[in-house]
Amino acid sequence: MCDAICPMRPALALLLCVLALAGCGGGGAAAPASQAPSDAQAKPDGDLPRPLAALREEQNELLQGGAEAFEARLDELEGHPVVVNKWASWCGPCRAEFPFFESQANERAGEVAFIGVNSGDYDGGAGDFLSEQPVPYPSYLDPELEVAQVFNGTAAWPTTAFYDSDGELAYVKQGGYSTEQALAEDIERYAR
Numbered sequence: 001m002c003d004a005i006c007p008m009r010p011a012l013a014l015l016l017c018v019l020a021l022a023g024c025g026g027g028g029a030a031a032p033a034s035q036a037p038s039d040a041q042a043k044p045d046g047d048l049p050r051p052l053a054a055l056r057e058e059q060n061e062l063l064q065g066g067a068e069a070f071e072a073r074l075d076e077l078e079g080h081p082v083v084v085n086k087w088a089s090w091c092g093p094c095r096a097e098f099p100f101f102e103s104q105a106n107e108r109a110g111e112v113a114f115i116g117v118n119s120g121d122y123d124g125g126a127g128d129f130l131s132e133q134p135v136p137y138p139s140y141l142d143p144e145l146e147v148a149q150v151f152n153g154t155a156a157w158p159t160t161a162f163y164d165s166d167g168e169l170a171y172v173k174q175g176g177y178s179t180e181q182a183l184a185e186d187i188e189r190y191a192r
Contacts, residue, residue, distance in 0.1 A: 058138035067146045081191035082163040086117040089125035091157040093176030100180040162190035
């Protein structure tokens with residue numbers, strides 16, 4: 001099939017087919033916790049500080065608990081900068097920027113905590129989306145925008161909040177990132 005489109009080497013074509021098949025799968029109401037991370041997501045969690053390793057242990061999961069659980073997690077992460085990405089499966093800009101967050105979370109695994117907040121989504125949509133686009137951190141379910149209120153993120157999808165290592169809210173960006181470089185620059189600027 002690929003030979004008609006591009007002159008790829010057979011090994012590369014086989015690798016792409018394997019990766020495509022690995023990405024296929026059924027979605028449910030929540031993303032499977034046992035889903036194996038991709039090579040890009042795989043990091044030796046034993047080398048990470050415990051609070052950051054705990055996030056990776058819950059990678060790609062949708063967590064209950066609302067604002068109270070989210071705030072408790074922020075308290076646990078004090079001493080580490082935190083990037084919070086509010087998203088929904090129906091949000092085009094959220095979908096477009098999701099690979100940027102996956103990449104930055106992997107690149108900064110030992111330095112910066114990443115947390116998702118799935119706000120205002122419909123049943124099944126979030127789990128289906130996460131099965132298509134897994135990330136190396138969990139997301140808190142936020143059907144009524146109570147979690148988003150914690151970081152003043154109720155106005156737009158997506159919204160990104162940056163907490164400094166003292167646990168203080170440093171910046172809230174309403175709207176999506178058009179490039180990974182722009183996200184990386186804001187992480188450098190605000191998540192210290």
